[in-house]
Amino acid sequence: MAFEPPQRLVRAVGENNDWLRRLPELTQEAVDRHGLAVERVMAPGGRSSLVVLVRQPDGTPATLKIAPPFAAPALERAALEHWDGWGTVRLLAYSDGALLLERLHPEVSLRSLPEAKALLEAAGTVRRLWVEPPADHGFRTVAEHTAGQAEALRASAFADPATADLVAAALAARDELIASSSELLLLHGNFRQGKVLAADRTPWLAVGPEPLVGERAYDLARLARDRIDDLIATSAGPSATRRRVGRLADSLEVDRERLRGWTLFRAVESGARAVGAGRRQEGELCMEFASWL
DSSP: OOOOOOHHHHHHHOTTOHHHHHHHHHHHHHHHHHTOEEEEEOSSOOSSOEEEEEEOTTSOEEEEEEOOGGGOHHHHHHHHHHHTTSSBOOEEEEETTEEEEEOOEEEEEGGGSOHHHHHHHHHHHHHHHOOOOOTTOOOOBHHHHHHHHHHHHHHHHHHOGGGHHHHHHHHHHHHHHHHHOOOOEEEOSSOOGGGEEEOSSSSEEEOOOOOEEEOHHHHHHTGGGTTHHHHHTSTTHHHHHHHHHHHHHHHTTOOHHHHHHHHHHHHHHHHHHHHHTTOHHHHHHHHHHHHTO
C-alpha cells in the first residue's frame, strides 16, 4: 500500500522535509515489524503525524501513529507508558517514532457534544492525567517550554505595535506565574476538546499529548480557548469567556487568576505565532479572545 501523507500534514511539515519524503518507507517498516494489516490512512489527519488504522495479527483493531523527530514521539511514549491507559489511549508498542495505540473512534471527539457537556467531560478526563511524573523523567518543565515562546513574543511586540500592550500583559503574566508556581505534575501539554476521543473501555480518552511537567492551570489554558469561533460570533463573547474560565477553574479547584494568566499568555503567544506564519485571521481571533480576559 502507498502511504501518501494527507495534504494537511504536508502543509504543516513542508514538502521538502526529509522525514516526509521517507514517510512511506518508515510506515511500511512499522507495519511489517508489527505484522499489521492496513485498513486506511486517516484523512485529513493531524498536522504532526501520519495516522493509520490497522489490525494486529490476531485481528484486534489498533492505530499506528508515525511521528517525526521534532514531535518528540519518545516523550509521548514515556507519558503514555506512565499513564498506562488511565485517562489516555493505551500504548501497545513503540519503535523508532512509531506508536502502536489502542483503537479509539477517531471521528468522534468532544467537539461533537454541546459545549457545556463537552467541557464537563473534558474536565473529568484531564483531571485523571495530573499525576506525579516518574522520578527519572525527561519531560521539560512549563518554565523551560515557555521561555523560548516568551522570547519570540517579545520580538513580535516590536513588529506589531498595535498589540504591544497585550503582548506586554501576557509576558508579565507568564513571568509572575513562573515565579510563583509550585506544582510539578505531569501535564498533557496540548489539551483541548479535539484531543479527547470516544472509546470503548471508557467513554472518552485523551490522545496526542505533548507532555510537560508543571501546574494544572497551564494544562487548562488551551481548553479555555476552545470553540473560539463561537465566542467571537456572539456579542456576549467577553462575558462568556470570563464565565468559562471561572467555571473551569472552580470545577477542577484551580486558582482562577492563575488560569486567567496562563490563558492570556497562551492565547497571545498562539496569536502572534499564527500571524508570523501568515495565518492572520487565526492570529487576530486569538488576540481578540485574549483582550477579553
